[in-house]
Structure formats: structure tokens, C-alpha cells
Amino acid sequence: MPNSKRNNNSQTPRLEQKLLLTKTERFYLNILELPYHILREKYLPVVEIDDTYHPYSEDLHGVLVKLLPYLGLTDQEEKVAEYIIYNIDSSGKLRITPLELAEKFNIQVQQAKELIDLIFTEFAEEIQQNTVNENLMYIEPDIIMTPEKVEVRKIEVKDPIIAKALQMREETLFRICEEIRKVNEYFLRGYRKYPQIFTMRYMARLLGVHVSTISRAVRNKHVSTPLGILPLRFFFGRILNKKIVLQEIEKLLKLDSELTDAHITLVLKSAGIQISRRTVNKYRRMLEILQNNQNDKTTPSTGG
Structure with missing residues (x-):
């Protein structure tokens, strides 16, 4: 029959396409969305993998300054943006006003406001990640990615439902990051200045899942690379403007x-x-x- 393939596909609807999710399905999606450090706190013991790829811990300022070049700012704007970053305190608040910033760099107050808004909008996730929990000394990556391989940090539990959810999370993250790794070997080796980027919609089509699954998987996740710890969304095109x-x-x-x-x-x-x-x-x-x-x-x- 000409529609047999379509009918077979329709028998396995994606979770996000269903109007009503079961309690177990909602639980699976919530587990997918959670970053490693929260899962570790909730579900011990942890099976640690070789962490020789983990870079040294970085503070908020180091993380943001490392990402600055990808905002496409001019040299002058980048100097102002760096000053803004180093004036964000440990609680994520800015210690200077737009007027003070404008006077220091001899720019318009409106331009100062726009640069402040840009930093707090583009780097909202990094600021939240590094300031929301004072006990968190450094970002704990969910994934280790080298030019040769991808490894997702694992957590083993005895409860079969939780174990299944964690396994699905691990498989989804691995599939996403393996696609990223395959097209970014030169970037990971330092031969390219910018990464090859994906759209979430394209990645969803590539893996045969709903785009919201990719969004959940990428949210709040970090990947340890030879270039340092990067937000996973770094590979999804928001920066190369x-x-x-x-x-x-x-x-x-x-x-x-x-x-x-x-x-x-x-x-x-x-x-x-x-x-x-x-x-x-x-x-x-x-x-x-x-x-x-x-x-x-x-x-x-x-x-x-």
C-alpha cells in the first residue's frame, strides 16, 4: 500500500507531538532537560569517567570573556563589553549604571544600555549557571567531546524507571553531540576559528525527533572540549550573526x-x-x- 510507511510511522508518535503525556513520559522529558550537577545531587552514586579532559574551573568572568568574540562586536564595543562583564558581581547583578559606563568610555547612554542588555540577554544562561548556586564552584560538564569521541557523564541508579530515563537522556545527548563532533573536528583541533553550527530544526530532522526534544536536551548543558567548557547551545547558531x-x-x-x-x-x-x-x-x-x-x-x- 502506498501509505503503509506513513502508517507505520504514525504508530510511534513522538512524545512532544502528543496532546496529553503520561506521568512517566513527562518524567522522561524532565530528566532530559536537567543538567548533570542537579542529577548528580538527586541520584547518587555517580559512575565517574576519566576526567582528564575537564579544564580547570572558571569563574563567571572567565566564561563570559571567552565567549565575547562571538558576539560580533567592534573592538571598542568589545572593550566596553569586557568592562561590563568584570562588573557583574557574584549574585549576577551589575555594579555600574549605564550613565557611569557612558562617561567612562565616552559613548552615548543609549549605546551603553544596549551593550548591557546584549550581555545580559545573550549570556543569561551562563550568568544564571554561575551565580544561582553559590556552592557550585565550577561548571560541571554533561558531556566530554574531543576530536575523536563523545562521552556523556553517567549516573547509575537502581530504580528501573529513573534508570530508563537517565539512559534515554544519555542516548539523546550522545546522538546530538556525535553529530556535532563529526562536523567540528577541525574546530575542536583548533584549526578553525568558528564552529560548524546547526539549527535545532535540522538536528531534529537528522535524529528523527521533535525539535522540542533537541531544545530540552541542549538547555543548561555544557560540554568539555579541548578549547574549554562551552555551553552546548554554542553549536546551535545563536552567535555567528x-x-x-x-x-x-x-x-x-x-x-x-x-x-x-x-x-x-x-x-x-x-x-x-x-x-x-x-x-x-x-x-x-x-x-x-x-x-x-x-x-x-x-x-x-x-x-x-
Whole structure:
């Protein structure tokens, strides 16, 4: 029958697509969402794995400063943003006002507010992770990822329902991170500046699960890599924005203005930025317009 495949698939509905979930299904999804350190506190004993890949503990400021370059800020904005970060106290509160920030760096108060909002919006998860629990001395990664392998930290319990939920969590995280690892070997080895990123929808299609399953699995999780501990959502595209791509293209054109769009596309892809030649051409024209506007402003007018 032509619809037999569709009917077979419909017999195994995904949990998130059902209107009503059983108590056990809700429990499985809650376990999937919880980070390692909370699960460890709730369900001991812990089966520890080789933690030689775990980097030394980092404080809030170190974590945020490490992620700053991926916001696509200018050099001046990055200096201001770093100052903002080092003025976030241990409870996650900012010790300076936008007015004080504006006066110190000679910028508009509105720009100061926007940079503060950017830091607290983009890094909300990291700030919460590092300040919500004063007894948590460092981020405990849920996953260890090297260029060669992925390992999910395990917790073993005797209760069969809890054990099954933990096993499903481990399998889901492993499948997600294995896909990430396979396309990010060069990034993990330090050969690429940026990671290859996924959308959650694409990852869901790849694994045959609902997109909300990916969202739950990624939320509040951290992965230990040779580059340090990174939030798992780092690999899901929120950081490589339009501004950072424009900056990379501008840098390349300053080195060689004769580069073709095809050459720029190849260079960006080798750095981990997935982009089409058509998009490169569009951004290149945007840079040319900006440059022409700047030249018009700096060219003195000749009076009659």
C-alpha cells in the first residue's frame, strides 16, 4: 500500500507531538532537560569517567570573556563589553549604571544600555549557571567531546524507571553531540576559528525527533572540549550573526581587494562559516555602500 510507511510511522508518535503525556513520559522529558550537577545531587552514586579532559574551573568572568568574540562586536564595543562583564558581581547583578559606563568610555547612554542588555540577554544562561548556586564552584560538564569521541557523564541508579530515563537522556545527548563532533573536528583541533553550527530544526530532522526534544536536551548543558567548557547551545547558531560575517569579509578584502566572491566563500567555509557565494556578494555590496558613505562624509565639499 502506498501509505503503509506513513502508517507505520504514525504508530510511534513522538512524545512532544502528543496532546496529553503520561506521568512517566513527562518524567522522561524532565530528566532530559536537567543538567548533570542537579542529577548528580538527586541520584547518587555517580559512575565517574576519566576526567582528564575537564579544564580547570572558571569563574563567571572567565566564561563570559571567552565567549565575547562571538558576539560580533567592534573592538571598542568589545572593550566596553569586557568592562561590563568584570562588573557583574557574584549574585549576577551589575555594579555600574549605564550613565557611569557612558562617561567612562565616552559613548552615548543609549549605546551603553544596549551593550548591557546584549550581555545580559545573550549570556543569561551562563550568568544564571554561575551565580544561582553559590556552592557550585565550577561548571560541571554533561558531556566530554574531543576530536575523536563523545562521552556523556553517567549516573547509575537502581530504580528501573529513573534508570530508563537517565539512559534515554544519555542516548539523546550522545546522538546530538556525535553529530556535532563529526562536523567540528577541525574546530575542536583548533584549526578553525568558528564552529560548524546547526539549527535545532535540522538536528531534529537528522535524529528523527521533535525539535522540542533537541531544545530540552541542549538547555543548561555544557560540554568539555579541548578549547574549554562551552555551553552546548554554542553549536546551535545563536552567535555567528550577520555582523561577525561582515567583519570577516571586510578583513579579507583589506588583505586583498581583488578576491572573488568564490574565493571569499571558500575561505569563510574553511574557517567554519557556512555561507553561499550569493550571500557573500550581498554582504560585499553592503560593505561597499558603507565605505562609499564614509568616503562621502570625509570628502570636503568645494564651495563656489
